[in-house]
Amino acid sequence: MAPSPTPPATAPAVTKVPLPAGVITGLPTSEQVLAWTVDDGSDSEVVRLYIEFARTSGTRLTFFLNGSYPGWSEHAKLLRPLVASGQVQLGNHTWSHAALTSLSDAGVVAELQRNHDFIVSTFGVDPRPYYRPPYGYRDARTDAAAASIGYTSPTMWYGSLADSEHRPEQEILGLAGEWFLPAHVVIGHLNFLPVTRVFPQLEQLITDRGLTTVTLNDIFRS
Numbered sequence: 653m654a655p656s657p658t659p660p661a662t663a664p665a666v667t668k669v670p671l672p673a674g675v676i677t678g679l680p681t682s683e684q685v686l687a688w689t690v691d692d693g694s695d696s697e698v699v700r701l702y703i704e705f706a707r708t709s710g711t712r713l714t715f716f717l718n719g720s721y722p723g724w725s726e727h728a729k730l731l732r733p734l735v736a737s738g739q740v741q742l743g744n745h746t747w748s749h750a751a752l753t754s755l756s757d758a759g760v761v762a763e764l765q766r767n768h769d770f771i772v773s774t775f776g777v778d779p780r781p782y783y784r785p786p787y788g789y790r791d792a793r794t795d796a797a798a799a800s801i802g803y804t805s806p807t808m809w810y811g812s813l814a815d816s817e818h819r820p821e822q823e824i825l826g827l828a829g830e831w832f833l834p835a836h837v838v839i840g841h842l843n844f845l846p847v848t849r850v851f852p853q854l855e856q857l858i859t860d861r862g863l864t865t866v867t868l869n870d871i872f873r874s
């Protein structure tokens with residue numbers, strides 16, 4: 653079967669806002685935009701299916717990836733054009749999903765730098781200044797260590813599909829119903845298959861609510 657055509661991936665017509673200093677938990681805009689962010693990548697097949705979903709639907713996503721998971725190398729060729737067009741943005745989630753608050757300053761830098769180098773060499777983009785601390789664990793000290801190498805925007809969330817662990821499809825849809833709202837940063841995961849079975853429903857929910865998906869670069873002017 654021939655692959656379905658790729659929709660045009662032009663940036664949405666939204667007014668950009670200045671990137672706030674420090675932690676990001678939402679989008680300071682009155683635009684009807686949703687930042688759907690997706691983390692980790694422990695299941696290579698889920699990584700592939702998310703990329704396919706982005707490619708066929710035109711949905712704009714931000715992946716906070718851990719380069720230590722093999723799926724990012726295995727499917728780099730599939731993902732690269734979407735990254736190059738800006739439809740999918742890559743953020744830094746540390747190399748090995750480390751809890752930053754348990755590391756020394758040098759350890760924080762090493763985890764972010766190794767993943768940074770992987771993203772630059774594999775995808776040809778610079779993820780700075782956006783990073784997501786694994787488990788959301790961060791404090792002023794880890795923020796400062798990250799900022800020392802240009803990672804000045806710890807990107808948290810306001811709403812979760814709660815699928816870092818296995819979660820049934822209906823629960824994921826319920827959480828999307830709760831959190832897919834204007835100006836929200838929502839977190840999901842590339843770890844378990846159920847979310848991939850409800851992509852059409854998630855896409856329909858976004859359409860029904862009149863939302864436009866955006867990457868962080870789509871909405872923030874740095």
Ligand SMILES: [Zn+2]
Nearest residue numbers: 691692786787
């Ligand atoms: Zn994570």
